[in-house]
Amino acid sequence: MKLQLPNPGLEDRILSHQQLDKLEKDEAGDRPKWDNKTQYMLTCVGFCVGLGNVWRFPYLCQSHGGGAFMIPFLILLVLEGIPLLHLEFAIGQRLRRGSLGVWATIHPYLTGIGIASMCVSLTISLYYNTIMAWILWYFFNSFQEPLPWSQCPMNANLTGIVSECERSSPVDYFWYRETLNTTPAIEEDGGLQWWILLCHICAWSVLYICIIRGIETTGKAVYVTSTLPYVVLTIFLIRGLTLKGSLNGVKFLFTPDLTELAKPSTWLDAGAQVFYSFSLAFGGLISFSSYNSVHNNCEQDAVIISIINGITSVYAATVIYTIIGFRATERFDNCLSGNILALLNVFELPEGNITDSNYNQVVQRLNATHPEVFQQLDLKSCNLNTFLSEGVEGTGLAFIVFTEAITKMPLSPLWAVLFFIMLFCLGLSSMFGNIEGVLVPLQDLNVFPKTWPKEVVTGVTCMLCCLVGLIFIQGSGSYWLSLFDTYGGSIPLLVVAFCEMISVVYIYGIDRFNDDIKFMIGHKPNFFWQASWRVISPLIMFIILVFYFVTKVSEKIVYKAWNPESNTFPTLEEKPYPGWIYAIIFILAGIPSLAVPLVCVWKCLKSKKRDKPHLDNISDQIQMNNESKKSTA
């Protein structure tokens, strides 16, 4: 027995199949269209493939048992990612509306889902472009030799190097001091940093020029932004494999540790990574597929894009870990040479007496013969695996670990320029989808007058987002960014995705949906799609949502601060958030999630109020109608 919630009036809100065909034939309607299929595919691939594939997936892979992580990742890709993707493509293509329009069409009470999508897209657009500003800053600084993050600057009276840099490292100093100029706590705002402000304006300008006329300009931009990352990744792979120690990194990444599969956190992280990696529930994918022709094969598109996304994650992880392997081997070699030099100096042995191969024997011999001297030496322990497992993710990987590795390669400015161009393109193509998820609902809500041309609408939106994004340009900006990232971009998306599945399957009706797909692509979706849409995917989404919520609520809400005065410097200091942050967390995570039920209730009350006076005027007509129905029944 199929569960189907009553949905009167659905037929009137959507175009029938014949109307769709006519629309297609006459090329009527003022909806924008893709120039060709390639633009559509590249835009979707660009939206899905983003910074997370480069700096989140490799970390998860390495910390959850290497090659063994592929198993939960691939399983959840097939059971969760592909069905949701196909669902969003199909519903957008069928109803030919943006995300807000689609949910309002399915049932007016579901408008809350669209509003939640829009709020999340807006939150993420705000801080994502700040990351782009940081990438641009590093990009601009890559055009010099030596790179500014390869050495510490001198202090004011030129007697030595700056103390903060000496105690940490040149890359740390460049990131925390010369780029962010971070304050030690989130309460101190530190004022706007003018150099990042310039990069911020530049990032929003580049985004504006790409989306100025909607998909007309975006479709041209994606030819570069979606393909360039793959070219650069290949160049880095070839360069990386020729460096010493790169294979150590790759081996470390993919060595399977099957015991990790027993831990639920591995599966949870895999599910979350698949979900966020596909950029689902943003509304952008629904918009993009609504510009397609009605008979476009959305099933094939969903499968192809999912496979590309999965392969890109693995490819990027391989490339990143060749470079990390090189860096770890370099550190290990330096550690070992430092120890060898110390031994040679103290024991006055000729050079070349101690090599990497006889190091351990010599150390044992010297320890036995001169224990007191040896204790005083305080040699560091050098372990390659320790260096390899200094796993970093996120901005730490891109701006600290990778930049340090680049300074050790010959021709560093070239590699730095290539790397930051790649990151910029990855981020920009994701921003196209984010902004689409903001612009189209704003247009559907009639926030802007219809007479305004598209250029003005996109310009005003970009300018407003640029202004609000100034929060992240302050000294404490990076703390605000991680706050937004952790709470604004996680739970609401899971809620929206869950509601999307329920709405399409049980409120729109799985039968109607199957018929629509049969009309659009020629055959009914097979058993796999039926099972995953109806049961498997909603269940997985629900489990991930509950676990995520419980984990987030139960863990301590702390943030890591860069405090030169702390005892643990240069390790980041863990600090609790001030009390008023809880209000902000509620606004970020609670309001979009609550928008779904609240808008539903509000619409319900509004429609009840509207029906009442209406009934008084035409109550006679209704009575007549009822009576006539009874007589015919």
Added chain:
Amino acid sequence: MLEKILVLLCLPSALAQHLCTPGASDGYKVRLSIKTALGDQAYVWNENEMFLFRATLAFAMRTHFNGQMYNVSNIVVCDETPRVSFWFVVTSPLDTSTLVDRKDVEEAVRKSRNRINSAFLLTDKTLEFIGIAPTLAAPVYPDPPPWLIVFGVVMGAVGAGIIILLVTSVLQKKRKKNEKSEGEDDEEDTRVKTVENGTASDGVYNMSFSDDERFTKM
């Protein structure tokens, strides 16, 4: 007789030798890492190299104290190790039993550090004078900073692109308006014709009426 002459000759150097001890207050320890610096092209450290070192140091002392005639014999070396490290002290040319002050030696070495390094094909890191820190090179800050130049180029290109796109869309709209006002006269005639012909051909599907159907059912 000959032995007496030999003893007399060796006496000054023997006297001077006792001034050089490891840890001497006016002496410095020197450490060379030739293999690290030169790898395969490393030279072997022998008596000749030591002579070169003493001569170079004498040169450094002469350069610093303009006028005082320092000689190779004024540089006394002791405690050589296989590591290639040793201690040295500098005796005054006027009186071989007194040592030149530590600070003066340090000044002299600092001044001519570059020349001493290049005599041995080594660097500050591989030819170490323990206790004399190498002077750091003054940093070169190019003005204007390079990042500002790249920013200017990118921002200029983007700004120009935005202006071009906005101008072309304004021009396009103007052109469309002109065409429309020309075409309106023709359109009125054709519209009258279609009304007369009835529903012979389907018109353009007008989506704006689709929502109103809900209300007409009443």
